[in-house]
Amino acid sequence: MNEIEPTERTRVRRVPQRAVYDRETIHRIFDEALIAHVAFSHDEQPFVLPMAFVRIDDAIYLHGSTRARMLEGICDGRPVCVTATLVDGLVLARSAFHHSMNYRSAAVIGTGTAVMERGRMLEVLEALSEKLTPGRWPEVRQPNEQEMKATRVVEIPIDEASAKVRTGPPADEKADMSFPVWAGTVPIALRYAKPVSDPNLSPSVALPDHVRQLSDRRGKNHD
Amino acid sequence: MNEIEPTERTRVRRVPQRAVYDRETIHRIFDEALIAHVAFSHDEQPFVLPMAFVRIDDAIYLHGSTRARMLEGICDGRPVCVTATLVDGLVLARSAFHHSMNYRSAAVIGTGTAVMERGRMLEVLEALSEKLTPGRWPEVRQPNEQEMKATRVVEIPIDEASAKVRTGPPADEKADMSFPVWAGTVPIALRYAKPVSDPNLSPSVALPDHVRQLSDRRGKNHD
Numbered sequence: 177m178n179e180i181e182p183t184e185r186t187r188v189r190r191v192p193q194r195a196v197y198d199r200e201t202i203h204r205i206f207d208e209a210l211i212a213h214v215a216f217s218h219d220e221q222p223f224v225l226p227m228a229f230v231r232i233d234d235a236i237y238l239h240g241s242t243r244a245r246m247l248e249g250i251c252d253g254r255p256v257c258v259t260a261t262l263v264d265g266l267v268l269a270r271s272a273f274h275h276s277m278n279y280r281s282a283a284v285i286g287t288g289t290a291v292m293e294r295g296r297m298l299e300v301l302e303a304l305s306e307k308l309t310p311g312r313w314p315e316v317r318q319p320n321e322q323e324m325k326a327t328r329v330v331e332i333p334i335d336e337a338s339a340k341v342r343t344g345p346p347a348d349e350k351a352d353m354s355f356p357v358w359a360g361t362v363p364i365a366l367r368y369a370k371p372v373s374d375p376n377l378s379p380s381v382a383l384p385d386h387v388r389q390l391s392d393r394r395g396k397n398h399d
Numbered sequence: 400m401n402e403i404e405p406t407e408r409t410r411v412r413r414v415p416q417r418a419v420y421d422r423e424t425i426h427r428i429f430d431e432a433l434i435a436h437v438a439f440s441h442d443e444q445p446f447v448l449p450m451a452f453v454r455i456d457d458a459i460y461l462h463g464s465t466r467a468r469m470l471e472g473i474c475d476g477r478p479v480c481v482t483a484t485l486v487d488g489l490v491l492a493r494s495a496f497h498h499s500m501n502y503r504s505a506a507v508i509g510t511g512t513a514v515m516e517r518g519r520m521l522e523v524l525e526a527l528s529e530k531l532t533p534g535r536w537p538e539v540r541q542p543n544e545q546e547m548k549a550t551r552v553v554e555i556p557i558d559e560a561s562a563k564v565r566t567g568p569p570a571d572e573k574a575d576m577s578f579p580v581w582a583g584t585v586p587i588a589l590r591y592a593k594p595v596s597d598p599n600l601s602p603s604v605a606l607p608d609h610v611r612q613l614s615d616r617r618g619k620n621h622d
Contacts, residue, residue, distance in 0.1 A: 215445035222438035
């Protein structure tokens with residue numbers, strides 16, 4: 177098992193049996209999550225924003241406008257935390273106290289750097305696009321020079337990272353096992369609904385397979 | 400419209416036309432989100448964790464173990480940020496550059512205080528339970544003294560808060576409108592799947608309506 181060595185800052189202290197430092201598990205959580213919550217601090221006041229992101233190899237990539245102050249701060253070396261969470265279900269116990277959620281959450285902390293090389297920036301943007309809508313990138317109008325100049329891509333290495341995972345049924349007290357209430361889990365997942373065409377779309381343009389497949393792909397996991 | 404006055408710290412700077420300061424919209428986002436991402440800082444390094452939470456009136460409530468260091472830090476006056484995000488869909492534009500997501504995100508910053516009064520703690524725990532599984536609280540085994548002593552409830556007033564919302568079709572450049580690729584949105588929503596009984600559940604206990612209704616309630620919004 178390829179583990180990321182937990183540091184003083186990433187070792188999970190609360191409910192340590194849920195901690196995961198396995199690199200593959202951490203990668204898989206980042207890969208399945210559509211967004212991450214990205215935090216930076218200013219005078220000990222944290223700020224958290226949702227962002228699209230992509231993992232490639234051992235790094236997380238964010239992107240945005242060159243005018244976005246948060247990305248500018250990251251490139252200036254401001255410490256950052258990127259956390260992605262998948263809510264997998266409600267855990268309904270017999271006791272109020274043992275109610276919980278099943279979830280998978282991965283967090284990386286550290287500092288980022290700007291990706292400056294044009295070819296690498298494009299690779300990252302393509303990877304992000306292919307993560308969210310596999311097969312779409314080659315079909316869309318590619319970024320022009322002005323758009324590339326307005327875009328900042330930031331790399332955050334997955335050096336200090338950990339995950340926390342809860343799975344399985346509720347963990348009630350022995351004394352509660354005969355309490356007369358239903359107990360179990362209610363799985364939760366994201367679902368893509370029917371695509372909605374842009375009102376300005378030319379009627380001659382058909383729905384491509386790469387969009388239709390989004391609903392098909394996710395639908396399977398849900399029942 | 401009941402607006403929360405934006406401060407220097409909560410005014411949305413990037414894409415300000417997506418900013419919302421209306422209290423009702425902010426409340427609705429917090430009420431629909433199952434979890435929030437909660438951040439605190441230590442020596443300018445932010446840490447972000449997913450947590451269940453509930454809004455009551457003009458405050459956010461977190462809860463956890465009295466041994467949880469983050470909640471302890473909040474009670475000691477450490478500044479916190481609580482952000483909740485609903486991903487509503489993929490926005491597929493004709494140009495790579497204008498791809499986006501539809502989402503609603505609300506954030507509150509500030510400091511929290513411990514809720515110490517036992518009756519109020521119970522009200523908060525009941526409100527959290529009723530938010531996630533309406534109708535369940537009266538049916539479960541209520542918290543005992545030991546469990547209440549092990550639980551910390553923290554209140555964070557919604558004084559400094561803002562939301563950011565994107566809705567609608569892609570915003571392509573005029574020059575791209577005839578580019579021959581499908582454009583539009585793919586709505587995304589959470590879906591509850593079939594409940595899974597605890598393997599130790601007595602066969603005489605039936606699935607209650609409050610659990611069955613979870614899948615029914617959400618299923619409607621998705622197609």
